[in-house]
Amino acid sequence: MSTIETKPDGLIDRRTFVDHLVANRGDDLCIVAGLGSPCYDLKAAGDHPLNFYLYGAMGGAVPMAMGLAAAQPEKRVMALTGDGEVLMGLTGLAAAGAEGLENLIVVVLDNERYGETGQQTTHTARGVNLAQTAIGLGYRAVRDIKTPDEAAELHDWIKTVQGPACAVVKISAEAAGMALPPQDGVYLKHRFRERLLGVQPR
Amino acid sequence: MTDQAQADAWRDAIFDAFQDAGIAQVAYVPDAGHKRLIERTHAANGMRAMSVATEEDAVACLAGAWLGGQKGALLMQSSGVGNTINMLSLAKTCQFPLPMFITMRGEWGEFNSWQMQMGETTQAHLELSGVKCYRCETPEDVAETVRVAIDQAYNGNCQTAVLLAQKLVGTKKFSDGGLGDNKK
Numbered sequence: 001m002s003t004i005e006t007k008p009d010g011l012i013d014r015r016t017f018v019d020h021l022v023a024n025r026g027d028d029l030c031i032v033a034g035l036g037s038p039c040y041d042l043k044a045a046g047d048h049p050l051n052f053y054l055y056g057a058m059g060g061a062v063p064m065a066m067g068l069a070a071a072q073p074e075k076r077v078m079a080l081t082g083d084g085e086v087l088m089g090l091t092g093l094a095a096a097g098a099e100g101l102e103n104l105i106v107v108v109l110d111n112e113r114y115g116e117t118g119q120q121t122t123h124t125a126r127g128v129n130l131a132q133t134a135i136g137l138g139y140r141a142v143r144d145i146k147t148p149d150e151a152a153e154l155h156d157w158i159k160t161v162q163g164p165a166c167a168v169v170k171i172s173a174e175a176a177g178m179a180l181p182p183q184d185g186v187y188l189k190h191r192f193r194e195r196l197l198g199v200q201p202r
Numbered sequence: 203m204t205d206q207a208q209a210d211a212w213r214d215a216i217f218d219a220f221q222d223a224g225i226a227q228v229a230y231v232p233d234a235g236h237k238r239l240i241e242r243t244h245a246a247n248g249m250r251a252m253s254v255a256t257e258e259d260a261v262a263c264l265a266g267a268w269l270g271g272q273k274g275a276l277l278m279q280s281s282g283v284g285n286t287i288n289m290l291s292l293a294k295t296c297q298f299p300l301p302m303f304i305t306m307r308g309e310w311g312e313f314n315s316w317q318m319q320m321g322e323t324t325q326a327h328l329e330l331s332g333v334k335c336y337r338c339e340t341p342e343d344v345a346e347t348v349r350v351a352i353d354q355a356y357n358g359n360c361q362t363a364v365l366l367a368q369k370l371v372g373t374k375k376f377s378d379g380g381l382g383d384n385k386k
Contacts, residue, residue, distance in 0.1 A: 032266065052269060057292035060262035063254065064292075067263035070227060070250055071270025091255040092262065099252065185296030189269065197271045 001155075004148040007172035014109055014171040017151050018080070019045040021107065021158065029158070030068060030196065034061035034081035036116040037176065038109055042080055044179035049195035052188055053181040059089025062106055066096040069104040069163075072196070076103050078158060083110040083124045090133070097137035097164055105158050106134070106166040111173040119173065134166035141165040208341055209372070213238045215345035216303060220249065220275055223352045227252055227267040229260035230277035235305030235371035239277065257282035258289035265298040273356060276302040280324040280365070281317060290331045290361065297359040301352045302333070305366045311373035325365060333361045338370055 001023040005013040018041035022031070030050045033042045038061075039053040054060055065079035079096075086093055086108050096104055112125035124130060131144035141161045145151050145168065154167055182188055190201040203211070216239055220228065228243045229252040230236065243251040254260045257278045264274035278286075283304065293300045307314075308321015325335050334354065336347050344366070351362040 030270075054292070056295070057262065057289055059258065060265070060289055060292055063259040063262035064266035064269075067227060067229070067252070067266025067268075067272075067274070068270040069266075070252065070263075071267045071272035075270075089259070092259045095252070095254045095259050095263075185292075189296045189298065192269055193271070196269075199271075 004151050006148060007174045009172050009174065011170060011172035012145075012148055012151055013174075013176070014041050014111070015044055015176045017148075017169065017171065018042060018109075020152060021154055022046070023155065027195070029076045029078060030072065031078045031080055032061050032065040032068065034058070034079070034085040036082060036084070038080045038082050038085075039181055040176065040179040041109070043181035044176075047181060049191045051181070052192055055183050055185070058085055059092060061085060062089060062096050063092035065104060065106070066092070066099055066101065069101045070099070073101075073103055075196075076105065076159060078105045078107060080107050081109070082115070083108060083112060083122050083130060084114045086130060087123055087128070093134065093166075094137045097134065097139050100138070100164060102163045104163040104165070105161065106139075106164070107154070107158070108166065108168045109171050110168050111171045113173045115173075115175060119175075131166070131168040134168065139164050139166040143167040145169040210238060212341040212344040212370070214242070216348050217242045217246075219345065219348040219352060221246070223349070223356070224273055225275045225352070226250060226272040227264060227274040228277060229254055229263045229274060231255070231257050231260065231279070231282050233277070233279035233305045234374065235279070235366065236277045236303070257285040261286050261289040261293055261300065264300055265292050265296065268298050273299070275352070276300065278302065278304055280304055280306045280308060281320045283324045283327055284320050287327065287331060290333065293361050294332045298361075299355040299359050300361040301355040302361070302363040303348070303351075303366065304363055305371045306368045307374075308368070310367065310369040312368065313374065313376045321368075328363050331361075333363050335363045335365055337365045337367060339367045340370060344370075
């Protein structure tokens, strides 16, 4: 398990944070990663059959994790997403809060930027607070994370917290580089279902 | 059969088809035409009604359901189809089975001119997105069409839609005195 580092701007380094978050995860955790940097971070931490990476469908990570969590109440299900995707899909964040699934965790990597499109600022750079939003949307447990020490606690928190839970982690806007996971959606689907359900593609 | 009994019967036929197919998650944005079906879904054992506020979230939710081994179905109104377009890329690209049941507005006897644009283009939008569409115009069409749409989606890992015509569903009544019997 790596140490969570900070960048020269004093904010959390996304890559070492995600690596720490999912270290030694095992098969009890299923992860849906939103398009862009959350996918690269998760891939860099180590590919796994129970990772589902979105290369598009912006806004889909949280509602997709919701459907998965409802189908698999014995598993922990995490949506690993960014501030840009959550802002596009606030309705999905609301639906998952309202649905009240105890095994659903949303982790938002908040760099206040649209990283894929040229680092334009998002609303979180202009006063929108997603942790406060999650409280208002009915999340039972909400963490507003600013330091590496706080971020390190999430490794155990995601395994034990009673959901729906949401952690908003302020991270450095410094780009971490691409680490590309498989892009073939049919392959990702089949390997996920084979690992989780033991079913072969027909 | 009274008109009400006939109106209930085809909606119940959809519910029966869901049960027979083992549909476990029904994601929906409400529509007056689906009111009875939504209520039955909420009351059913072994079926979870997933309320979402916009239709694209239902598409993503049901992809997650299938990833987790559960079959799903989507209920919405034709005006909601416009909200699904980009999220349908998730279903199409990954070949997630997705049967959708869409009550039509903007056609037979529509009073509200603002419904026309989306109603008149619903099927074309769906077909451009790769969704196979089947229309139901009469109560007798419903049961078999719904079963075909579910089977095709799950056997073929594809996306299907049953368009329930406004002539079948009933026309929303407007008057200056307030909403009519078929109010949302």
